[in-house]
Amino acid sequence: MSRVRVHNFAISLDGFGSGEPQSLEAPFGHAGERLHEWRFGTSSWKEGGSTGVDDLFERRHNDGFGAEIMGSNKFGPPGWQDDSDWKGWWGPNPPFHTPTYVLTHRPRSSIEMEGGTTFHFLDASPEEALAVAREAAGDLDVRIGGGATVVRDYLAAGLVDHAHFAVTPIVLGRGSRVWDGLEGLESSYDVEQVSAPSGVTHVTLTRKA
Amino acid sequence: MSRVRVHNFAISLDGFGSGEPQSLEAPFGHAGERLHEWRFGTSSWKEGGSTGVDDLFERRHNDGFGAEIMGSNKFGPPGWQDDSDWKGWWGPNPPFHTPTYVLTHRPRSSIEMEGGTTFHFLDASPEEALAVAREAAGDLDVRIGGGATVVRDYLAAGLVDHAHFAVTPIVLGRGSRVWDGLEGLESSYDVEQVSAPSGVTHVTLTRKA
Ligand SMILES: NC(=O)c1ccc[n+]([C@@H]2O[C@H](COP(=O)([O-])OP(=O)(O)OC[C@H]3O[C@@H](n4cnc5c(N)ncnc54)[C@H](OP(=O)(O)O)[C@@H]3O)[C@@H](O)[C@H]2O)c1
Ligand SMILES: NC(=O)c1ccc[n+]([C@@H]2O[C@H](COP(=O)([O-])OP(=O)(O)OC[C@H]3O[C@@H](n4cnc5c(N)ncnc54)[C@H](OP(=O)(O)O)[C@@H]3O)[C@@H](O)[C@H]2O)c1
Numbered sequence: 001m002s003r004v005r006v007h008n009f010a011i012s013l014d015g016f017g018s019g020e021p022q023s024l025e026a027p028f029g030h031a032g033e034r035l036h037e038w039r040f041g042t043s044s045w046k047e048g049g050s051t052g053v054d055d056l057f058e059r060r061h062n063d064g065f066g067a068e069i070m071g072s073n074k075f076g077p078p079g080w081q082d083d084s085d086w087k088g089w090w091g092p093n094p095p096f097h098t099p100t101y102v103l104t105h106r107p108r109s110s111i112e113m114e115g116g117t118t119f120h121f122l123d124a125s126p127e128e129a130l131a132v133a134r135e136a137a138g139d140l141d142v143r144i145g146g147g148a149t150v151v152r153d154y155l156a157a158g159l160v161d162h163a164h165f166a167v168t169p170i171v172l173g174r175g176s177r178v179w180d181g182l183e184g185l186e187s188s189y190d191v192e193q194v195s196a197p198s199g200v201t202h203v204t205l206t207r208k209a
Numbered sequence: 210m211s212r213v214r215v216h217n218f219a220i221s222l223d224g225f226g227s228g229e230p231q232s233l234e235a236p237f238g239h240a241g242e243r244l245h246e247w248r249f250g251t252s253s254w255k256e257g258g259s260t261g262v263d264d265l266f267e268r269r270h271n272d273g274f275g276a277e278i279m280g281s282n283k284f285g286p287p288g289w290q291d292d293s294d295w296k297g298w299w300g301p302n303p304p305f306h307t308p309t310y311v312l313t314h315r316p317r318s319s320i321e322m323e324g325g326t327t328f329h330f331l332d333a334s335p336e337e338a339l340a341v342a343r344e345a346a347g348d349l350d351v352r353i354g355g356g357a358t359v360v361r362d363y364l365a366a367g368l369v370d371h372a373h374f375a376v377t378p379i380v381l382g383r384g385s386r387v388w389d390g391l392e393g394l395e396s397s398y399d400v401e402q403v404s405a406p407s408g409v410t411h412v413t414l415t416r417k418a
Contacts, residue, residue, distance in 0.1 A: 013224075013388060013400075013412065014224055014388035014389075014391070015222075015223055015224065015388075167402070167410075169395060169400035169401075169402060169412075170394075170395045170400075171388055171391045171392055171393065171394040171395060172392060173388075173389075173390065173391060173392025173393065174392065179222060179223035179224075179380055179382075180223075180382075181382065182223070182380045182382060183380055183381060183382025183383065184380065184382065185379075185380040186378060186379045186380060191222075191378035191379075191408065192378075192408070193376070193378060193404040193408065193409070193410045194404050195402040195403050195404040195410060199400065199401070199402065200402070201376075201402045201404060201410050203222065203378075
């Protein structure tokens, strides 16, 4: 059976997956690129980059997925729904290469991109959206791609099999927080923590058997 | 010059230093003992315990302090101010062995205990309380002993030189949170993270030179 996985979801020490305000100029708000710097140092991103634990996690990001589900605020800046030309941040060939389901209360027609990515827009519960994505993914896994709201909603609904967070050594203070409403998560998941020399701690949740 | 240090302050993945509600029966609320289990496994606490990184941090807890400052909610359960016999949780010989300043809006007379601990009660700003504690500590350091509210207030006021948090792999969801209002803390501190086999990640903040 295909699994539901979260990978490389970067959060601050205080649990924020993005800063604020989100905008076209600053997709992560006042967080800037700081949540993601550790990724850019790995050999997955640049020649001669690191090949240790950061890179191992980074490599899993695109490994074995047949579909992605993301939130409306990951797909575009506030108000993208009013721009009929908006096709995401990622240019003509987005890095998903699978059917990609965007949860939004204002769905539009699907958009086929280059490289195998098709954006579909769903106004649906986490469970309903997952059923659609699973169907599309076949034997492959479904990635919950973020932001924090969507990751949190899928964790709260008990729909995630494996989750990986990269805790970066900054305190954002405000933004979109992943942990809210998840009291007692450790009773359903084995939790592992491993720090990397980059300064990040990788936290993995594996659903208990 | 003596330094101001926080040691072995245990928090959940979501940043809570205690659960709720705090009471005589459950000083840490629904967190129980789970934030502190890693400490009990070290050789500082029991014969044959671990001697690795957890123990190294644990041993620093009582190393070089001439005074402690703590919050009212660490000193006693809600309402302790109405019990004139309350002398803290720790029995006749508390583990502080120094002057210990309890911040409270309802101060009372000092209480001299065995073993060098004297409890003093102060209704004062963080700065004012620190000046008093520094005076008492002489060349030794001042420990900010918690709870989260007091640690947070001292960090926010820029009065902490070194802080150590032990991030335990549980999600508490509610209680007293240490990170609130500390946006940008990383600009004043070098932050290091190291995970231990016990499942805890030790986060240290060292004030930048
Ligand atoms: N840290 C990381 O690794 C990482 C990864 C990915 C993204 N991000 C960042 O995270 C931020 C976005 O996170 P976020 O928490 O603000 O938002 P988000 O999770 O991307 O999206 C939340 C929004 O999606 C829509 N939505 C969610 N569930 C829905 C449902 N069941 N039905 C219909 N619509 C639904 C709603 O928008 P509407 O009501 O507007 O439709 C909701 O406000 C962005 O800055 C992004 O760049 C960070
Ligand atoms: N995780 C750990 O390692 C750790 C360590 C220590 C304690 N704890 C736990 O943390 C919990 C307590 O934390 P907390 O955040 O609830 O409270 P706290 O920090 O212990 O105490 C906060 C209270 O202290 C008083 N106070 C603080 N600053 C003051 C000031 N400048 N002037 C006058 N009074 C002041 C106020 O109480 P009043 O208005 O009532 O006077 C305030 O509500 C307890 O459960 C304790 O066992 C955990």
